[in-house]
Amino acid sequence: MRLLALERPFERSPAVKSFGFHRELAADLLLNPTVHGAFDLYRESRQTRDSYGDHICGTSMLLSRRLIEAGVPIVTVVCAANDLTIAGYDHWDTHGDNFNRLKNIMLPTFDRAAGALLDDLVDRGLLDETLVVFLTEFGRTPKINANAGRDHFPDCFSVALAAGGIRAGQVYGSSDRSAATPQDLPCGPGDLHATIFHALGIPPDTELIDQLGRPQRLCDGEPLPLS
Numbered sequence: 001m002r003l004l005a006l007e008r009p010f011e012r013s014p015a016v017k018s019f020g021f022h023r024e025l026a027a028d029l030l031l032n033p034t035v036h037g038a039f040d041l042y043r044e045s046r047q048t049r050d051s052y053g054d055h056i057c058g059t060s061m062l063l064s065r066r067l068i069e070a071g072v073p074i075v076t077v078v079c080a081a082n083d084l085t086i087a088g089y090d091h092w093d094t095h096g097d098n099f100n101r102l103k104n105i106m107l108p109t110f111d112r113a114a115g116a117l118l119d120d121l122v123d124r125g126l127l128d129e130t131l132v133v134f135l136t137e138f139g140r141t142p143k144i145n146a147n148a149g150r151d152h153f154p155d156c157f158s159v160a161l162a163a164g165g166i167r168a169g170q171v172y173g174s175s176d177r178s179a180a181t182p183q184d185l186p187c188g189p190g191d192l193h194a195t196i197f198h199a200l201g202i203p204p205d206t207e208l209i210d211q212l213g214r215p216q217r218l219c220d221g222e223p224l225p226l227s
Contacts, residue, residue, distance in 0.1 A: 038066040051116040058113040096147035131164025142178040164199045190221025198223035
């Protein structure tokens with residue numbers, strides 16, 4: 001038996017080059033001394049840390065403000081950690097005991113952290129240039145199940161936006177009485193995406209070229225008139 005080995009120069013495909021480029025961007029961001037320092041929450045006063053709350057949701061929102069202040073352009077906060085819930089249940093998935101869990105534990109915790117974030121952005125002069133979006137992946141069923149809970153429901157739910165060019169104090173659209181279907185000014189995920197891109201100064205109809213060389217529109221929706 002013979003083995004013939006042929007060596008050839010390694011040629012990186014466009015997809016590999018793109019992956020490497022974005023990996024280097026991520027590494028540069030994480031190794032940036034200013035960004036790295038943002039993770040040290042003990043540089044904040046005890047009063048500021050306490051205003052957000054001593055839990056993962058609160059500290060995550062505080063960290064998000066520090067990252068924005070350090071120049072990170074986009075930050076995602078996932079307020080769905082176990083310390084925001086009670087034993088026996090998992091995160092915001094309130095299939096059981098929905099009302100007690102929301103009223104007594106989850107909403108007060110979230111409201112405190114969210115309010116502290118907005119106040120903090122105002123105090124530091126960052127609110128006007130920062131778009132804050134409170135959203136979820138789906139809503140909850142209008143009907144209550146046998147466990148006093150609400151199940152997954154994609155047909156109708158709300159999103160809250162603050163600052164970043166969004167005019168305050170307005171409500172866009174409405175649902176029917178039971179929050180089962182949109183009633184006035186319905187919009188979909190694509191419209192929400194377009195609104196966010198528009199607020200960030202990115203035209204929603206921008207075309208991106210995928211790995212096969214095909215043009216793909218950034219999103220399919222239209223910006224909502226919220227400014």
